Amino acid sequence: MFEKMKRWKNKEEGHEKETILQGPIPAHVAIIMDGNGRWAKKRALPRMAGHYEGMQTVRKITRFANELGVKVLTLYAFSTENWKRPKTEVDYLMQLPEQFLNTFLPELIEENVQVRVMGHKEQLPSHTLRAVNKAIEETKQNTGLILNFALNYGSRAEIVHAVQKLVDDVQNGAIQTSDVNEQLFHSYLMTNDLPDPDLLIRTSGEIRLSNFMLWQLAYTEFWFTDILWPDFTEQHFLQAVHEFQQRSRRFGGV
Numbered sequence: 132m133f134e135k136m137k138r139w140k141n142k143e144e145g146h147e148k149e150t151i152l153q154g155p156i157p158a159h160v161a162i163i164m165d166g167n168g169r170w171a172k173k174r175a176l177p178r179m180a181g182h183y184e185g186m187q188t189v190r191k192i193t194r195f196a197n198e199l200g201v202k203v204l205t206l207y208a209f210s211t212e213n214w215k216r217p218k219t220e221v222d223y224l225m226q227l228p229e230q231f232l233n234t235f236l237p238e239l240i241e242e243n244v245q246v247r248v249m250g251h252k253e254q255l256p257s258h259t260l261r262a263v264n265k266a267i268e269e270t271k272q273n274t275g276l277i278l279n280f281a282l283n284y285g286s287r288a289e290i291v292h293a294v295q296k297l298v299d300d301v302q303n304g305a306i307q308t309s310d311v312n313e314q315l316f317h318s319y320l321m322t323n324d325l326p327d328p329d330l331l332i333r334t335s336g337e338i339r340l341s342n343f344m345l346w347q348l349a350y351t352e353f354w355f356t357d358i359l360w361p362d363f364t365e366q367h368f369l370q371a372v373h374e375f376q377q378r379s380r381r382f383g384g385v
């Protein structure tokens with residue numbers, strides 16, 4: 132009876148962190164942080180207010196994932212397609228890394244978090260690049276959670292760039308065509324020293340990958356939620372990890 136009541140409580144009120152910690156914790160969690168504009172629109176606020184609130188959720192979920200023992204947290208912060216947004220919005224977005232790091236870098240260092248950025252950094256505004264490079268440099272010795280921001284990132288561009296480098300290496304004799312396999316190809320990707328994501332979370336009800344980590348997500352468990360990113364909480368994160376723990380993962384086997 133007690134166990135039934137406890138299961139009912141977990142189902143009704145969410146999952147206890149202690150219960151989740153008894154099961155496998157996904158080593159690499161990737162999140163497509165969607166719904167910031169819609170969150171603002173629902174409140175008759177400018178879109179930038181949704182991005183600002185979404186940034187607060189980044190801090191909250193980073194702390195919590197680190198507490199849970201997640202090893203890598205990859206956050207899709209800006210896609211190569213986002214440049215098409217209005218200039219005022221892009222300009223606002225491009226100052227968020229500085230705003231986030233100016234506020235939270237001391238806390239990230241305190242919590243032993245290592246900041247990384249994957250994407251085509253060379254196209255970022257110099258002020259943005261300066262801020263992220265400073266954070267990368269100041270946290271590169273940290274051994275806790277790897278906080279990996281996908282910034283000006285597009286998976287198809289990543290794959291094409293990997294093929295170009297691989298073809299160059301075959302042509303200059305660094306490798307043979309017969310050497311090429313999935314493991315070697317992975318070494319040419321931006322995530323070459325990271326494990327593939329075990330769990331992908333996408334918020335705001337969109338059910339698509341949006342050109343995100345197309346190679347790396349081949350065996351990843353997907354968890355989609357209607358929750359808008361600014362409203363995403365530790366409890367939602369626990370729910371996603373709980374569902375991850377419930378799924379038998381077969382990697383294509385039986």
Ligand SMILES: CCc1cc(N2CCCCCC2)n2ncc(-c3ccc(F)cc3)c2n1
Nearest residue numbers: 164182185186208209224227228231263280
């Ligand atoms: C450049 C676009 C962008 C957008 C953004 N949003 C807006 C869209 C998604 C929701 C989260 C808030 N955040 N939040 C943190 C960063 C960030 C990036 C790199 C870094 F080293 C430190 C922080 C961020 N970057």
